[in-house]
Amino acid sequence: MIRKPVPVPLREGGEVEIDVRDVTIAFERDGGELVPAVDRVSFQVRRGEFICLLGPSGCGKSTLLNAVAGFETPYEGEVVVGTKVVTGPGPDRGVVFQQPRLFPWKSVRANVAHGPRMAGKSRADAGAIADELIEMVGLSRSAKALPHTLSGGMQQRVAIARALANRPNILLMDEPFGALDAQTRTVMQEGLLRLWAQLDTTILFVTHDIDEAVLLADRVLVMSAGPGRIVRDLAVDLPRPRTIETTLGARFQALRRECLDLIRQQSQKAFEGTHDA
Amino acid sequence: MADISTPAALSPRGAGALPAVGAKRRRSARLSQRINMAVGLVSIPLFLMVWQLIAQARIVNPILFPAPTEVARAAMEWVTSGLFVEDAVASLKRVATGYFVGSVVGVGCGLLTGRSAFFSGLLGPLFQVLRPIPPIAFVSIVILWFGLSEGGKVFLIVWGVFFTVWLSTHLGVQKVDQGLVRAAQMLGTPRRRLVGEVVLLSALPFIVVGLRTAVGISFYTLVAAELAGAFAGIFYRIQLAQQNMQTGLVFAGLAALGLISFIADRCFAMMAQRLVWWR
Numbered sequence: 001m002i003r004k005p006v007p008v009p010l011r012e013g014g015e016v017e018i019d020v021r022d023v024t025i026a027f028e029r030d031g032g033e034l035v036p037a038v039d040r041v042s043f044q045v046r047r048g049e050f051i052c053l054l055g056p057s058g059c060g061k062s063t064l065l066n067a068v069a070g071f072e073t074p075y076e077g078e079v080v081v082g083t084k085v086v087t088g089p090g091p092d093r094g095v096v097f098q099q100p101r102l103f104p105w106k107s108v109r110a111n112v113a114h115g116p117r118m119a120g121k122s123r124a125d126a127g128a129i130a131d132e133l134i135e136m137v138g139l140s141r142s143a144k145a146l147p148h149t150l151s152g153g154m155q156q157r158v159a160i161a162r163a164l165a166n167r168p169n170i171l172l173m174d175e176p177f178g179a180l181d182a183q184t185r186t187v188m189q190e191g192l193l194r195l196w197a198q199l200d201t202t203i204l205f206v207t208h209d210i211d212e213a214v215l216l217a218d219r220v221l222v223m224s225a226g227p228g229r230i231v232r233d234l235a236v237d238l239p240r241p242r243t244i245e246t247t248l249g250a251r252f253q254a255l256r257r258e259c260l261d262l263i264r265q266q267s268q269k270a271f272e273g274t275h276d277a
Numbered sequence: 278m279a280d281i282s283t284p285a286a287l288s289p290r291g292a293g294a295l296p297a298v299g300a301k302r303r304r305s306a307r308l309s310q311r312i313n314m315a316v317g318l319v320s321i322p323l324f325l326m327v328w329q330l331i332a333q334a335r336i337v338n339p340i341l342f343p344a345p346t347e348v349a350r351a352a353m354e355w356v357t358s359g360l361f362v363e364d365a366v367a368s369l370k371r372v373a374t375g376y377f378v379g380s381v382v383g384v385g386c387g388l389l390t391g392r393s394a395f396f397s398g399l400l401g402p403l404f405q406v407l408r409p410i411p412p413i414a415f416v417s418i419v420i421l422w423f424g425l426s427e428g429g430k431v432f433l434i435v436w437g438v439f440f441t442v443w444l445s446t447h448l449g450v451q452k453v454d455q456g457l458v459r460a461a462q463m464l465g466t467p468r469r470r471l472v473g474e475v476v477l478l479s480a481l482p483f484i485v486v487g488l489r490t491a492v493g494i495s496f497y498t499l500v501a502a503e504l505a506g507a508f509a510g511i512f513y514r515i516q517l518a519q520q521n522m523q524t525g526l527v528f529a530g531l532a533a534l535g536l537i538s539f540i541a542d543r544c545f546a547m548m549a550q551r552l553v554w555w556r
Contacts, residue, residue: 101460162464165464
């Protein structure tokens with residue numbers, strides 16, 4: 001059955017960069033039964049926006065991100081990036097995974113230069129692009145190092161530089177700071193905000209951390225679990241630039257509270273749902 | 278009885294005892310380490326001495342069981358006559374050719390079956406059935422096929438090397454980190470370049486293990502290859518010496534075979550560290 005895409009009204013400003021249209025993604029269980037992980041989700045992201053997908057683990061937020069990245073094919077619906085329907089991964093969408101996933105046999109510089117090299121740039125040009133990005137993430141001194149000699153936070157900075165090396169319009173981030181310790185995470189969040197302010201990249205950022213979502217995003221899309229649906233599109237009207245100080249303000253706390261309540265409701269519903277079944 | 282709780286009362290030498298005990302323990306640990314090393318150094322000389330004593334005591338027939346001195350004499354004669362170099366070159370040529378061909382074909386087939394379910398289905402069962410057949414079992418048919426030419430001997434070594442390298446490559450390719458493949462894809466790596474950029478390097482640690490095992494196998498198989506009729510070679514020399522009852526030379530040949538294969542393995546182990554440079 002093919003449902004008609006539900007038109008989502010455009011909000012003021014910006015061209016639509018990512019258009020998720022009525023996407024359902026289902027996985028096959030052992031018995032052959034289809035279980036939806038994401039159920040008829042629609043949303044739009046405008047150029048230059050920073051969007052966080054927030055939800056409890058298992059709500060399908062990573063699956064949704066993978067559909068935008070092109071790693072996952074929707075069972076129904078489609079993802080449109082720019083003017084094209086997504087059919088697979090591509091250099092127009094940089095991805096930062098939860099694990100750095102750096103090529104262990106390549107130096108930091110060669111990892112970052114990989115994308116431009118694949119795009120047909122000369123060794124020198126690709127190297128120059130890499131050097132610039134490595135400097136932006138503050139790792140010039142480790143450019144020649146192999147990934148395993150770096151700390152987790154440093155590796156993730158390399159992964160961000162690598163994902164930006166093709167100058168993608170869109171940066172997709174799948175809980176990129178989830179595996180880091182709290183101090184490093186804060187530093188990385190502030191660093192990402194500075195980087196985003198310098199570039200005109202659209203960011204779709206998946207997290208289960210409420211504070212992180214509210215600190216980073218222009219809009220937080222709150223998801224419910226089992227199957228994944230968007231239950232609230234929350235505009236974050238905190239002024240920029242934001243730093244860790246922002247989290248101490250009353251407005252931040254109010255927004256945080258709102259997200260917390262939403263997620264608590266959803267968890268409660270999911271809990272009662274399991275009792276009914 | 279008030280001072281019973283103080284540590285000084287429990288230790289006969291008071292507070293100063295701790296570092297003294299530590300130093301003593303460290304010294305005795307170092308001593309036992311040295312003893313173990315010394316034992317390792319005398320292992321082979323001791324073995325040779327016992328062998329020499331048994332041979333000289335005439336407990337066994339000295340013609341069947343020559344003393345180390347007799348083996349050394351035979352080895353010297355083998356080397357000075359120039360035959361040793363001839364034999365070693367002939368054997369090493371066979372091993373090197375067979376190893377090279379078997380490895381290249383093995384890695385190629387492993388990439389093919391590891392990447393493609395079609396080729397895995399087509400070739401996998403066949404390879405698994407052929408793999409356990411020992412190369413030596415092919416000697417008779419190889420003589421019929423190739424006569425006494427070098428081709429047959431190289432074929433046997435290729436046979437021995439191929440399956441090990443194929444299997445390790447196949448497994449390595451199947452275990453490739455899909456996360457790295459996705460990372461390469463999102464960076465715009467074209468499909469046809471994924472193998473060279475990610476798959477081969479990701480599987481390299483597995484392939485290297487297979488290649489190293491294959492070094493040993495190629496020397497085992499050399500024996501089978503030279504059984505299939507040869508005019509030079511280390512195992513050929515051993516057979517010839519056996520027919521002439523030159524048991525000293527037989528033992529020298531065995532020692533040479535062991536030594537060469539040992540050196541080859543060491544060399545490979547050193548090279549392997551450079552091959553997987555990021556570990």
